[in-house]
Amino acid sequence: SVSAESMQPDSDSGNWKPPKHSKTAEQLERLRAAVSGNFLFSSLDEDSFQLVLDALMEKSIPAPNIKVITQGDEGDFFYVIESGDFDIYINPSGSVEAGPDGMGNKVATIGPGGSFGELALMYNAPRAATVVSASKGGLLWALDRVTFRRILMNNAFQKREMYEGFLGEVPLLSSLKPYERAKIADALETVKFEPGQNIITEGEPGDAFYLLESGHAVAYKHGVDHAVKEYGRGDFFGELALLDDKPRAASVIAKDNVTVAKLGRDGFKRLLGPVEGIMRREEYEGTEDLDPLSHQKTVT
Ligand code: 1OR
Structure with a gap:
């Protein structure tokens, strides 16, 4: 401290x-x-x-x-x-x-x-x-x-203190050392969305990765009729386009008032290398249809 x-x-x-x-x-x-x-x-x-x-x-x-x-x-x-x-x-x-x-x-x-x-x-x-x-x-x-x-x-103190608690709760980052989470905190930007706003739009190029701080967001493929996932506090999304240099595979839309911590492409590549394996493994975990977004709770 x-x-x-x-x-x-x-x-x-x-x-x-x-x-x-x-x-x-x-x-x-x-x-x-x-x-x-x-x-x-x-x-x-x-x-x-x-x-x-x-x-x-x-x-x-x-x-x-x-x-x-x-x-x-x-x-x-x-x-x-x-x-x-x-x-x-x-x-x-x-x-x-x-x-x-x-x-x-x-x-x-x-x-x-x-x-x-x-x-x-x-x-x-x-x-x-x-x-x-x-x-x-x-x-x-x-x-x-x-x-x-x-x-x-x-600036550095404020961000490290502000994000310390939240980043410590994110399952994806639990294997990292506190110092590695502090460096991620430096690079994060807080962004807010209102209900119905697109955080990510399917088909667009990807330039950022997101950790959900508060509220809920839903991932949709092929238009808003097909919900594939719901995200809550501590969940992450937006990694696929950055990992594989592909267009966004789904849209992610705020369900209520949402706050995300946004990490740009450079920071993602530089700071999340140690958990890349976890992100890739979780993509396909426990799914029959290899839906690339099915690493978290499926909307029923
Ligand atoms: P400094 O002013 O102490 C050495 O000078 C720098 O190495 C330090 O600031 C950091 O910027 C950098 N633990 C401590 N310092 C580190 C670490 C680190 N990695 C880079 N520096 N790690 C924790 C190991 C238990 C490594 C985390 C991967």
Whole structure:
């Protein structure tokens, strides 16, 4: 949980001037692309967004095996990945013997569009993990601690707190670690629908995945006469078009007032990899007719 102390603004930042690192048009274009899919930036207003763009610094990580963050160090920067893969190692015991260079065990790999290094800045804690480049041609965008805390952090806290309870109840996500659910929370957007509104329309291309937070929705195939499924709190839908790059296989329509947590295609691919097997298995579970939507309660 968030300590009161970690929420205090940094004491030395009374007359803070945000850093400005000038960028070429080419750099700016790459930077905009790199942060476009990243949750934390998407809910910033124009001014804050511009301020963060100015403050970000490009950092080239040309080769594999370069340490970007060392577990136990003080936090200085938050990083967004433009290109390259980065491995996360955790040494739970602090033992020098554990794993390569005493870095402990590899717990995750993060790729383009992903980010890391937020925990130490959010909680005023030592670095929780070691982060090492895993490929050539890595490019990072680094945001200094003060700008992160002043501009991006409240957003991250709010979303992680707001979604923590709900995501913990979603059966699909129960095998994930709390940290993995926190990263999903960052990427979610709350959307509301009124009774009768289409959340998803059959035949259209798919660009998002949905978790149902409250209310009920019904899936229909071939027009609204043929209900195939009803969804309630904690259920998910919209995965098929994203998993298989196919048009929407059904329409999903709000039955009453519905609130969904929406996850865009990039976030879906980046964050739900570990449960892809579960989604695919559930598609066909216990059905004779292999109806691709029959992984949840069938409307009778
Ligand atoms: P940091 O500032 O502590 C290391 O610096 C960063 O590694 C950390 O922020 C996160 O951004 C990132 N546990 C802790 N930190 C992780 C983890 C993680 N994965 C990435 N980082 N995991 C939990 C393992 C029990 C891995 C979850 C898959």
